[in-house]
Amino acid sequence: MKKGFTxxxxxxxxxxxxxxxTVGMPKLFGMIAKAxxxxxPVAAGAYTKLQDAFIAEKTALGTWNNIGxxxxxxxKTNNFCYSQGNITDTVSTENIGTGIIGWGATNVVSLNxxxxxxxxxxxxxxxxxxxxxxxKNLSYEPCVALTKDWTYGGTTLTGTCENAKDVPVxxxxxxxxxxxxxxxxxxxxxxxxxxxxxERKHNGxxxxxxxxxxxxxxxxx
Numbered sequence: 001m002k003k004g005f006t007x008x009x010x011x012x013x014x015x016x017x018x019x020x021x022t023v024g025m026p027k028l029f030g031m032i033a034k035a036x037x038x039x040x041p042v043a044a045g046a047y048t049k050l051q052d053a054f055i056a057e058k059t060a061l062g063t064w065n066n067i068g069x070x071x072x073x074x075x076k077t078n079n080f081c082y083s084q085g086n087i088t089d090t091v092s093t094e095n096i097g098t099g100i101i102g103w104g105a106t107n108v109v110s111l112n113x114x115x116x117x118x119x120x121x122x123x124x125x126x127x128x129x130x131x132x133x134x135x136k137n138l139s140y141e142p143c144v145a146l147t148k149d150w151t152y153g154g155t156t157l158t159g160t161c162e163n164a165k166d167v168p169v170x171x172x173x174x175x176x177x178x179x180x181x182x183x184x185x186x187x188x189x190x191x192x193x194x195x196x197x198x199e200r201k202h203n204g205x206x207x208x209x210x211x212x213x214x215x216x217x218x219x220x221x
Contacts, residue, residue, distance in 0.1 A: 030145070033112035036079045037146040040105050040120050043072050043082065047103045047122065048134050059130050061091045061102060080105045081161035085121065093132060099125040101166045104157040107143075114143035121156035121166070139169055192218035 050067040054060070064071070064084045071082035085101030103122040110116045118140035126132045137154035138144060144152050157164040196214035 029112050033114065034146050036109075036111055037107070037114075037143075039072055039077060039080060041147055041149070043105065044103060044120070044122060044136065051102065051124075051132075055093060055130055055132060058090065059093055061087055061093065061096065061100070061124065061132070063087050063089065066090060076108075076161070079107055079109055079111070081108050083157060083161055083164045085157060085164070086166060093126045093130060096124065096126055099123050099135075099155065101155065101157060104164060106157070106161055106164070108161075111143070111146060114140060114146055117160065118143045119157045119164075120147065120150060121154075123155045137169065 047064075047067075047069050050069045051061065054062040054067040072080070075082045083104040083106070085104050087100060087102045091100065100123070101121050102124050105120045106117050107114065108116060118138070120143070121137045121139070123135040123137050124132050125135065135154050136150045137156045138147075138150050138152045139156040139158060141152040144150065153169045155166055155168045158167050159165055192214075196217055
């Protein structure tokens, strides 16, 4: 005779599956988002290497065409669109001012908590010599979890891939809430009254008389 599952056993299995789904699904979605975003560091690394080689030869920053850089899938994949930022012609390393964006990628779809049209941007600065520094900036904080070595803040691109422009991202400092240790007038009155009441009650005073006496004594606190 075949024995089936009882209702309690089925319910226990359902509960276990529910718990596993609750714990596992966010991690699964996070891993999928990281996998989709993995093309960004690879593409950015290829760009900086080619730009470094061009700088060493020309003492200038070049456009993507100048340095021989080709963005993934010609500039647009299923998940990202790529922009060469503000470098539209060869720029001497002495003339980039406070910095310039030479590469950017924006996600065309949401990646878990990282909303669509967030930007990964390479902001280039120089120390006055032929060498340059590449700051890897992000426009949206939740995207930090997707790519290693990218920082929220700094100057990034914004807008759509076709109409991107650079803006500084203002990172709001998180401040801890402080509690004023100075007691309020109500706190001072309550403390005075409680202390007065206990002292006079201990000395055997009449309860009604204690209340009136303490109220008069503490009313100016």
